[in-house]
Amino acid sequence: MLNARIGLYASTTMPSRRRTTTAQPPRPANSSATHVRSDPVYVVKAQLFRALGHPVRIRILELLSDGERTVGDLQTELNVDSSGTSQHLAALRQQGVLDSRRAGTSVYYRIRDPRVSQLLAVAKQILTSALADSHALLNDLADQPPAATQAR
Numbered sequence: 001m002l003n004a005r006i007g008l009y010a011s012t013t014m015p016s017r018r019r020t021t022t023a024q025p026p027r028p029a030n031s032s033a034t035h036v037r038s039d040p041v042y043v044v045k046a047q048l049f050r051a052l053g054h055p056v057r058i059r060i061l062e063l064l065s066d067g068e069r070t071v072g073d074l075q076t077e078l079n080v081d082s083s084g085t086s087q088h089l090a091a092l093r094q095q096g097v098l099d100s101r102r103a104g105t106s107v108y109y110r111i112r113d114p115r116v117s118q119l120l121a122v123a124k125q126i127l128t129s130a131l132a133d134s135h136a137l138l139n140d141l142a143d144q145p146p147a148a149t150q151a152r
Contacts, residue, residue, distance in 0.1 A: 047095060048095050048097075051091050051092055051094070051095040051097065052097075054088065054091075056078060056080060056084070056088050057088050057091065057092055058120070059078060060074060060078065060088055060089065060092065060109075061092070061097070061111065061116060061117070061120055062120060063077055063078075064098070064109060064110055064111045065111065065117040065120065067110070068101075068108045068109060068110035069108065069109060069110075070106045070107065070108055070109075071085060071086070071089065071106070071107050071109065072106070074089070074109065089109055093109075096112060097111065097112060097113075097116055098110065098111060098112055099111075099112045
């Protein structure tokens with residue numbers, strides 16, 4: 001493998017008289033990695049988490065946890081333009097996280113499944129716990145005397 005890397009490095013950095021073939025990347029020992037990536041269950045889960053993976057979308061869900069709101073209300077609260085707000089709402093609706101209804105000229109959004117709010121609450125607990133652990137570690141480090149420096 002090292003020889004293949006050296007050959008690849010040499011072929012890209014130094015002129016060569018003859019063409020050398022580059023080594024193929026190693027294949028997984030089993031095909032489970034490929035299977036996981038193509039398994040529809042994991043793909044759908046990843047798409048859900050990808051949709052939840054934007055700060056504006058998390059804030060939208062927090063706002064909607066208190067009840068349905070119009071697009072205009074969300075736009076004002078988020079301080080995001082109408083195009084951006086609509087794109088975020090569409091991404092969440094496409095994943096089945098939100099429902100919408102029209103009343104006159106207003107469109108109202110709400111969280112489709114209350115477990116989404118529970119998911120946000122659990123995520124907050126996990127993050128709070130991790131930050132508390134980090135804070136405790138920082139306090140422990142601050143309480144330790146400084147290490148003696150060695151003279152050279």
